[in-house]
Each structure stands twice: as C-alpha cells, then as structure tokens.
Amino acid sequence: xxxxxxxxxxxxxxxxxYYCNFCSFVSNDIVxxxxxxxxxxxxxxNSNKTVKISSIYIGGxxxxxxxxxxxxxxxxxxKKSFILKSNAEITIELNxxxxxxxxxxxxxxxxxxxxxxxxxxxxxxxLKLIGRKHNSKQAKMAIKIAKKxxxxxxxxxxxxxxxxxxxxxxxxTIKKLIKLxxxxxxxxxxxxxxxxKLTKMINQKKISVPSEDKCVIFYxxxxxxxxxxxxxxxxxxxxxxxxxxxxxxxxxxxxxxxxGFGVGAHxxxxxxxxxxxxxxxxxxxxxxxxxxxxxxxxEKIEEFIMLGLRTKYGINILDLKKMGFDITKEKKDDxxxxxxxxxxxxxxxxxxxCENKYGVANQIILKLLP
Amino acid sequence: MDxxxxxxxxxxxxxxxxxxxxxxxxxxxxxxxTVSKREMSEQLLDSMxxxxxxxxxxxxxxxxxxxxxNGDEYILNLIDTPGHVDFSYEVSRSLAACExxxxxxxxxxxxxxxxxxxxxxxxxxxLEILPVLNKIDLPSAxxxxxxxxxxxxxxxxxxxxxxxxxxxxxxIDDVLKQIIEKIPCPKGxxxxxxxxxxxxxxxxxxxxxxCFVRLFDGTVKIxxxxxxxxxEKSYEVTExxxxxxxxxxxxxxxxxxxxxxxxxxxNLADTKVGDTITSxxxxxxxxxxGYKEVQPVVFSGIFPVDxxxxxxxxxxxxxxxxxxxxxxxxxxxxxALGFGFRCGFLGxxxxxxxxxxxxxxxxxxxxxxxxxxxxxxxxxxxxxxEVSNPSMLPxxxxxxxxxxxxxxxxxxxxxxxxxxxMNLCQDKRGVFEDMQYLEKTRVVMKYxxxxxxxxxxxxxxxxxRTKGYASLDYEIFGFKxxxxxxxxxxxxxxxxxxxxxxxxxxxxxxxxRQIAEKxxxxxxxxxxxxxxxxxxxxxxxxxxxxxxxxxxxxAKCYGGDISRKRKLLEKQKAGKKRMRQFGSVExxxxxxxxxxxxxxxx
Numbered sequence: 001x002x003x004x005x006x007x008x009x010x011x012x013x014x015x016x017x018y019y020c021n022f023c024s025f026v027s028n029d030i031v032x033x034x035x036x037x038x039x040x041x042x043x044x045x046n047s048n049k050t051v052k053i054s055s056i057y058i059g060g061x062x063x064x065x066x067x068x069x070x071x072x073x074x075x076x077x078x079k080k081s082f083i084l085k086s087n088a089e090i091t092i093e094l095n096x097x098x099x100x101x102x103x104x105x106x107x108x109x110x111x112x113x114x115x116x117x118x119x120x121x122x123x124x125x126x127l128k129l130i131g132r133k134h135n136s137k138q139a140k141m142a143i144k145i146a147k148k149x150x151x152x153x154x155x156x157x158x159x160x161x162x163x164x165x166x167x168x169x170x171x172x173t174i175k176k177l178i179k180l181x182x183x184x185x186x187x188x189x190x191x192x193x194x195x196x197k198l199t200k201m202i203n204q205k206k207i208s209v210p211s212e213d214k215c216v217i218f219y220x221x222x223x224x225x226x227x228x229x230x231x232x233x234x235x236x237x238x239x240x241x242x243x244x245x246x247x248x249x250x251x252x253x254x255x256x257x258x259x260g261f262g263v264g265a266h267x268x269x270x271x272x273x274x275x276x277x278x279x280x281x282x283x284x285x286x287x288x289x290x291x292x293x294x295x296x297x298x299e300k301i302e303e304f305i306m307l308g309l310r311t312k313y314g315i316n317i318l319d320l321k322k323m324g325f326d327i328t329k330e331k332k333d334d335x336x337x338x339x340x341x342x343x344x345x346x347x348x349x350x351x352x353x354c355e356n357k358y359g360v361a362n363q364i365i366l367k368l369l370p
Numbered sequence: 371m372d373x374x375x376x377x378x379x380x381x382x383x384x385x386x387x388x389x390x391x392x393x394x395x396x397x398x399x400x401x402x403x404t405v406s407k408r409e410m411s412e413q414l415l416d417s418m419x420x421x422x423x424x425x426x427x428x429x430x431x432x433x434x435x436x437x438x439x440n441g442d443e444y445i446l447n448l449i450d451t452p453g454h455v456d457f458s459y460e461v462s463r464s465l466a467a468c469e470x471x472x473x474x475x476x477x478x479x480x481x482x483x484x485x486x487x488x489x490x491x492x493x494x495x496x497l498e499i500l501p502v503l504n505k506i507d508l509p510s511a512x513x514x515x516x517x518x519x520x521x522x523x524x525x526x527x528x529x530x531x532x533x534x535x536x537x538x539x540x541x542i543d544d545v546l547k548q549i550i551e552k553i554p555c556p557k558g559x560x561x562x563x564x565x566x567x568x569x570x571x572x573x574x575x576x577x578x579x580x581c582f583v584r585l586f587d588g589t590v591k592i593x594x595x596x597x598x599x600x601x602e603k604s605y606e607v608t609e610x611x612x613x614x615x616x617x618x619x620x621x622x623x624x625x626x627x628x629x630x631x632x633x634x635x636x637n638l639a640d641t642k643v644g645d646t647i648t649s650x651x652x653x654x655x656x657x658x659x660g661y662k663e664v665q666p667v668v669f670s671g672i673f674p675v676d677x678x679x680x681x682x683x684x685x686x687x688x689x690x691x692x693x694x695x696x697x698x699x700x701x702x703x704x705x706a707l708g709f710g711f712r713c714g715f716l717g718x719x720x721x722x723x724x725x726x727x728x729x730x731x732x733x734x735x736x737x738x739x740x741x742x743x744x745x746x747x748x749x750x751x752x753x754x755x756e757v758s759n760p761s762m763l764p765x766x767x768x769x770x771x772x773x774x775x776x777x778x779x780x781x782x783x784x785x786x787x788x789x790x791x792m793n794l795c796q797d798k799r800g801v802f803e804d805m806q807y808l809e810k811t812r813v814v815m816k817y818x819x820x821x822x823x824x825x826x827x828x829x830x831x832x833x834x835r836t837k838g839y840a841s842l843d844y845e846i847f848g849f850k851x852x853x854x855x856x857x858x859x860x861x862x863x864x865x866x867x868x869x870x871x872x873x874x875x876x877x878x879x880x881x882x883r884q885i886a887e888k889x890x891x892x893x894x895x896x897x898x899x900x901x902x903x904x905x906x907x908x909x910x911x912x913x914x915x916x917x918x919x920x921x922x923x924x925a926k927c928y929g930g931d932i933s934r935k936r937k938l939l940e941k942q943k944a945g946k947k948r949m950r951q952f953g954s955v956e957x958x959x960x961x962x963x964x965x966x967x968x969x970x971x972x
Contacts, residue, residue: 160925
C-alpha cells in the first residue's frame with residue numbers, strides 16, 4: 001500500500017475576508033462542537049490500519065480560530081485510525097489574529113511541525129481594504145512567536161493584485177518576510193470571484209485593483225527578486241528555500257492519494273475523486289459524501305499534464321507514454337511552436353514551461369492536452 | 371353564383387409587428403373549435419422554434435375553420451403571411467390567394483409603419499380590408515383615437531370595426547361575423563378547367579413536395595392529371611386535402627377552396643410559389659397573373675467550425691433545400707475555413723434564418739462569411755466570370771472591368787423622413803430617379819442603387835432613420851460597371867481569404883479601418899502579438915494590433931480540489947474548440963460575422 005495524505009478542513013473564521021469564496025463560516029460554539037464530533041466520526045469511519053500517512057494538512061477557514069483542543073482531538077483520531085509516519089509533515093494554517101503563545105505551544109506539543117500564516121500583505125491599507133483583521137505589526141509578531149515556540153518550517157501566504165498594491169509595496173512586504181526568515185511563500189494572484197464583497201466593490205467602482213497584465217508583471221518581478229534571495233519557485237504559486245518544499249502540496253501535484261475530511265473537502269482514493277457536501281448543516285446532520293467521480297484515463301493524463309507543467313519539475317514524456325499518451329507524436333506541431341517561441345523547453349525527456357512564461361501557463365497547458 | 375362558394379371566406383391577417391397577429395389567429399382557431407383548448411399551444415401557426423422565438427412567421431400555415439352564422443355554416447380559410455421584405459414575394463402570393471384581409475391595429479399604439487406598408491400590399495392585391503382594434507384590455511388603449519387614425523391615415527371606415535382583446539378573448543365573435551359580412555366570397559367557376567395558385571410548398575419525406583394551393587377555377591381530386599404551367603411538368607394527384615390546421619385528406623378540392631395537393635413530386639423546386647396548377651388534359655390558356663422566378667441575391671460562405679463536420683453540413687443543407695427551394699448552394703474551399711459551401715439567399719433575413727436553422731435543427735456550429743452579391747467580371751482576354759466569392763476575383767491586372775448588380779429601389783415613407791432617406795441613399799451610392807406623393811402622408815422615392823449596398827445594412831439603417839416608418843421594395847434590373855476593389859484582411863502577415871470582400875473604391879478605406887478595429891475587439895489576445903492589416907492590392911490601408919496575452923494562469927489555492935482546476939481547464943478547452951486556427955492565430959467564429967456589422971456601433 002502506498003502512502004496517503006490527509007487534508008482536514010476547518011471551515012470556521014472569525015470574520016469573512018472580502019475576497020473569499022471558500023467554504024468558510026462565522027459560527028457559534030455549539031456548531032463548532034457538533035462539527036468536530038462529526039469530523040472525528042468521519043475520520044473514524046475511514047479507519048485503515050494498513051495505510052501510512054505521510055502528511056497532514058489542516059486548512060480552512062481558519063484552524064487557529066477554534067479551540068486548540070479540537071485540533072488535538074483530530075490528530076489523536078488520525079493516529080488511532082491510520083499509521084502516522086514518524087517523519088510526517090503536519091501543517092496547520094493560522095491567522096495572525098487568532099494565534100498566541102499558548103496555542104502555538106500546544107500545536108508543537110501535539111506534533112504539528114509546519115505552520116502557514118495567512119499574512120497576505122504587510123501593508124496596512126491594503127489589509128484593511130480586503131477585510132483582513134490583522135495589521136502588519138500583529139503579523140510580524142505572530143511569526144516571531146511561532147519561531148520562539150520552536151517552529152522552523154514557517155510558510156506565509158501573500159496575495160498579488162490586491163487594492164492599492166504596487167510592485168514596490170509588494171516587494172516591501174516580501175522583504176520584511178524574508179527578514180523574518182520565513183522558509184516558504186505561497187504567492188497567489190487575487191481572483192475576483194463572483195459574489196464576493198470585493199468583487200461587488202470593484203464593480204461599483206468603489207475600489208480598484210491592479211490590472212491582470214500588471215499582476216503578471218508583479219509576479220514575474222517577484223519571481224526574480226525571490227530567486228536573488230535564494231528562494232526558489234517550485235510551483236506556480238509556491239516558493240521556498242532549498243529543502244523546504246511542501247511535501248503535502250507536491251503530493252497533490254504528483255497525483256498521490258489523499259483523504260479529505262470535513263465539509264467541502266476532496267479526496268482522491270483509488271482513482272476516484274470524492275467531494276464532500278459544502279453545506280455545513282448537511283455535513284453535520286446527514287451523510288457527508290455528496291459526489292464521486294471516477295477519473296478516466298484521459299482525465300488522469302490531463303491532470304498529470306496540468307499539474308506537472310505547473311511545477312519546476314515539468315512533465316516526463318516517458319511517464320506520459322506509459323499512461324498511453326505519446327505527446328511528442330500527438331502534439332508535434334504545438335510542441336515545436338512552443339519551443340520555437342520560447343514558451344517551453346524540452347531537455348532529455350522533460351518538458352517545462354520557461355521561467356518567464358508562467359503567466360500564460362493555462363494557454364500552454366491547453367495546447368498540450370490530449 | 372353558386373351556394374357553395376358563398377359560404378367560403380378566404381382571408382389573411384396583416385399587422386405591424388407585435389400588434390397581436392398570431393394571438394388573434396389562435397383565438398379565431400379556438401373560438402371556432404378548430405382545435406380543442408387542450409391542443410392549443412401558444413401561437414399555433416408559427417410552428418418552427420425560430421418563428422416562435424422571434425415572433426415572426428417564415429413558413430406559411432393555412433387553417434380552415436368552421437363558423438355558424440345565421441344558421442348557415444361557413445368555411446373560413448385563414449392564410450398566414452410572412453412579414454419581411456425578403457419574403458415579400460411569398461407575401462404577395464399568399465395575399466393573392468385571399469379575397470380579404472384583417473388589419474390588426476394595437477389600440478394602445480395606433481397605426482404604425484408596418485400597418486401602412488401591409489395595407490398597401492393588400493390594396494395592391496385588391497383585398498377587402500377589415501380593420502380590427504386589438505389589445506383593448508390594456509389601460510393605455512385609446513379606441514377613439516385609433517379609429518380616427520385608421521380613417522385619417524389609411525382611409526378605411528373604422529366606425530364599426532371590431533374592438534377586441536385577442537389575449538383575453540374579448541369580442542372575437544365580432545371579428546368572425548364581420549369576416550362573413552364584409553369579405554367577399556370566392557367567385558370562381560368549378561366547371562372551368564383547373565386553375566390553382568401555389569402560395570407555398572413544403573417537402574414531406576413520405577409524400578414528396580406538397581403544394582399549398584388556392585383554387586380559383588375547376589376542381590381537383592385523386593387520380594387527376596395536373597400540370598405546373600411554369601415548369602410544364604405533369605403529375606398524377608395522389609392526395610388532396612385541407613388544413614385543420616393539421617393536413618386532413620378530402621375527396622375533392624373545388625374552386626374557392628384552400629388546401630393542399632400531393633402528386634409524388636420529387637423535387638420541391640418543381641412546385642414554384644406563384645405558379646399555376648392546371649389540368650394536364652384540359653389546360654387553361656391563361657395562368658394566374660404575378661408569377662416571378664425567385665432568385666438568390668445574397669451570397670455567403672458557410673463553413674463548419676469543426677472541419678470534420680463538412681459531411682453533416684452538406685446533409686443539413688440538402689435537407690433544408692427540400693423545404694426551401696429558394697436556397698442554393700455549391701461547394702467552396704477556403705484556406706482559412708477549409709471546406710464549406712457558397713450559399714445563395716433571398717436576402718439577409720433569409721440568410722440569418724438558414725444559418726440559425728442549421729445551428730438549431732441540425733446542431734451544427736457554423737461560420738458565415740460576409741454576404742456578397744454576384745459580380746460580372748470582364749477579363750482582359752475577353753472572358754466574363756460571375757464572381758460571388760471575393761477570393762475568386764482574378765488579379766487586378768487581368769480585369770478589364772467589373773459590373774455589379776443594380777436594383778430599382780422604392781422607398782415608401784411619410785414626407786418628414788425624405789431628407790434622412792436621401793442622405794442614406796446617397797451614402798449607399800444610390801442615384802435619385804423620382805419622387806411622388808402617393809397621398810398627403812405618403813411619398814415614394816425611387817432610386818437606382820447597387821445591390822451590394824442594399825444587402826450590407828441598408829434595411830437596418832433605413833428603419834432606424836425613419837423610426838420604422840419607411841418600407842421598401844426593390845427589384846434587380848441589370849448590371850452596371852463600377853469602380854470596385856477587393857479588400858483583403860491580413861492576420862499576422864497572412865491574407866485570410868474568408869475575410870476578403872469586394873467594395874467600392876471610395877469606401878474601401880473606411881471599411882478597411884472599420885473592419886480592422888472591429889477585429890481587434892473580437893480577436894482574443896494570443897500568446898504573441900497579432901497584427902491586423904487591411905489592404906487593397908498589396909497596399910496596406912489600415913492596421914491594428916492585438917497585443918500578446920500576458921495572463922492566463924490559475925495561481926490560486928484550491929487545496930485538494932483538483933477536479934475543479936481540471937474542469938476550469940476543460941471549459942477553456944471547449945471554448946478553444948470553437949476557434950478557427952488560421953496559421954498560428956486562433957479566430958473566434960464571431961470574427962467572421964463581425965465584419966458584417968461594422969456600422970452597428972456608430
């Protein structure tokens with residue numbers, strides 16, 4: 001049996017950020033209590049003592065906004081239900097506002113060894129405009145506390161394309177974070193999803209965000225800047241110091257099997273993709289599994305190409321051939337067009353997207369899909 | 371006059387768009403019990419989806435109704451009419467099949483442009499016109515004002531006209547009564563030799579081409595030998611019948627009747643609308659007046675979006691042709707669009723309807739190129755070519771002269787729009803010939819104009835400049851030499867043949883610029899910069915650039931929701947499939963359509 005990974009979704013937040021369309025709720029303690037009871041049940045229900053778990057990712061929502069004891073119970077249950085490898089990577093997502101020394105110490109005690117802070121920006125004006133409750137000072141403080149509590153593997157999320165952003169401001173944020181010696185950065189481009197508060201404000205012209213073209217310029221500059229600071233890109237949105245790649249993320253991109261527990265969570269087990277209901281009350285009161293999708297060979301190839309090309313590792317032609325897709329033959333013209341115009345490189349048997357062309361990754365991927 | 375015919379009334383309904391033509395027709399059918407309420411679907415007579423959605427009538431659907439009046443049973447034959455200038459010939463034929471017309475006027479809106487135009491058409495065909503005020507249920511209805519308008523503007527006596535609400539079924543009886551009282555009965559002679567007018571025809575897979583006819587003289591029954599007077603082809607009748615409104619077989623059709631004739635006719639083109647059917651053994655000497663050969667005047671290339679669907683497109687066109695004899699098509703090849711067909715249409719609406727039917731009824735994704743007319747190109751070697759596809763135009767050095775089809779155009783309008791129409795016609799290279807006051811409120815303006823200008827966007831411009839009050843008719847009268855050039859569009863340095871068009875020298879610059887600007891708007895950004903150039907004979911007259919795409923990336927965290935990521939990508943991929951690859955440029959099908967509509971935005 002191969003190793004599997006576990007994702008646990010904690011859908012609660014103290015407040016909803018203006019850009020968020022994730023599965024998250026601002027709820028009371030009773031709902032939280034019931035939710036965790038069900039979550040424990042779901043994990044228990046999937047128990048398999050032959051399965052080794054190589055990584056756990058506790059994400060949200062904001063896992064740090066709930067009583068830390070709940071987190072402990074979950075890890076406890078996972079250890080009961082599966083074989084947790086001793087070197088497993090265990091990550092928790094945190095918000096600067098809801099973290100304190102007590103919580104972080106507790107997390108450390110129960111075996112969590114990687115923390116990921118939703119920093120987004122260290123510019124107070126921008127933070128306010130996107131509805132984040134923390135300020136720059138609290139953010140820096142939270143990271144410092146985490147280090148004091150013994151966390152070395154610290155990751156931060158940073159947003160590109162938020163209101164009032166310029167590259168200079170973005171760079172200032174990044175500079176400060178590097179100074180704090182964070183090991184890993186996830187840099188996401190803000191997507192204005194329909195029905196979020198921010199999108200409404202943009203549509204009403206109450207607020208403006210950098211254009212898409214500008215975001216890509218920021219992104220490409222950011223890539224160069226980080227590289228000069230020895231922080232390397234290993235996936236479109238993920239950058240880290242050598243040796244600090246997120247095992248859990250890499251698992252997703254290499255089509256590793258994983259369980260997803262909690263409301264709206266997704267699993268990938270024996271070629272089936274499962275998704276749980278996104279309605280928290282359905283999750284608590286009814287059956288959580290709502291959709292099951294068998295991954296066809298073709299879809300598997302599509303995912304392999306899509307995910308592989310997003311990483312610095314690229315896609316291996318021979319691996320694809322084994323899956324039944326002879327890309328060099330089927331996509332001969334597209335590949336030579338992309339190589340000639342310096343969108344991709346092909347070295348040995350590996351195709352990768354050129355460093356400065358990640359901004360149009362989708363277009364490139366589309367050309368290479370079966 | 372015989373008693374039988376005195377109990378028949380043949381009539382049509384004419385109206386301005388949206389004044390409730392189809393709704394009134396439905397009510398009449400319902401009131402006379404022709405179709406039970408249960409079977410009624412909204413707008414019964416407009417049976418095609420497109421007709422219902424657009425609220426227009428394309429194919430004619432006659433209906434036979436029975437109505438009891440003063441103890442006698444009457445047969446009322448309603449012949450529906452299409453309402454667009456492209457089909458004006460069909461309209462005139464179906465009007466010719468009637469003795470009277472109901473003229474509907476919306477009581478809340480009064481007499482409108484189309485009301486007048488249709489009235490004149492009906493008067494031209496010597497029909498008795500019966501005005502009806504509809505929508506009296508609306509709070510804004512003003513019956514007295516409308517009656518006065520009908521009397522003042524049209525000159526019909528409206529004092530006793532029925533005031534109805536077709537929607538609510540109010541006073542429908544009045545309409546039926548007046549049809550019988552006011553519309554004359556047919557006055558044919560059933561003992562004379564057969565004389566039947568074909569006012570429509572359609573193709574049935576089992577019965578062959580079916581003629582919708584109005585009998586003026588004589589009778590017809592199964593086994594009779596009939597002859598089409600125009601095509602001179604003879605057939606044996608296999609079935610005759612009437613419309614209830616579904617076709618129902620009867621034993622015989624007699625003078626005055628409206629019905630259908632089947633005679634194992636293999637080809638719809640042999641049942642030409644306007645032709646006269648007579649007896650093969652005892653033919654009449656005189657055909658009914660007004661027959662015209664209908665010829666396509668607008669040409670356009672139709673291509674499948676997915677090149678592999680060429681065969682499907684061919685099948686679909688052949689099937690449509692069975693039902694629409696005026697559609698012509700022949701194979702065509704384009705470097706940009708691959709294999710397809712050059713199709714000929716009666717007009718722009720006809721073209722739109724055909725393309726829409728191809729997409730809906732046959733589920734095809736198609737690309738239509740800019741409409742063109744058929745030019746006479748005289749080469750220096752004395753040869754003459756007919757060119758309806760701009761990319762087939764020979765090199766300039768080989769052309770002696772080009773002649774384009776000309777039309778005689780009549781525009782009917784209230785006098786206050788004369789100035790606006792003159793400007794428009796001048797813009798469109800029209801040559802003013804004459805202007806006459808038909809009466810105080812109506813003028814006819816006569817122009818000579820190139821057909822190519824007419825098909826471009828003339829109709830829309832005319833309507834918008836005259837608030838819809840002007841109407842027009844035209845006929846092609848010949849060819850005239852003109853300074854014409856081919857305008858090519860280059861994408862990324864390569865000429866895209868499907869975007870070429872033939873235009874007048876003086877207009878080429880403006881159109882070239884417009885098209886380049888329009889294409890810039892519809893061509894999505896690609897991985898590289900795409901120059902768009904408009905040129906005449908190698909000389910570039912306009913240039914725009916679609917800058918390279920910078921951002922198309924999912925740089926958002928979707929956790930383990932990889933399905934979602936894949937689905938987003940698949941959606942994008944499906945969108946791409948609708949694109950045409952031209953060299954390395956991806957063109958959306960809108961690019962080919964957009965050049966038709968360059969004037970819209972201004």
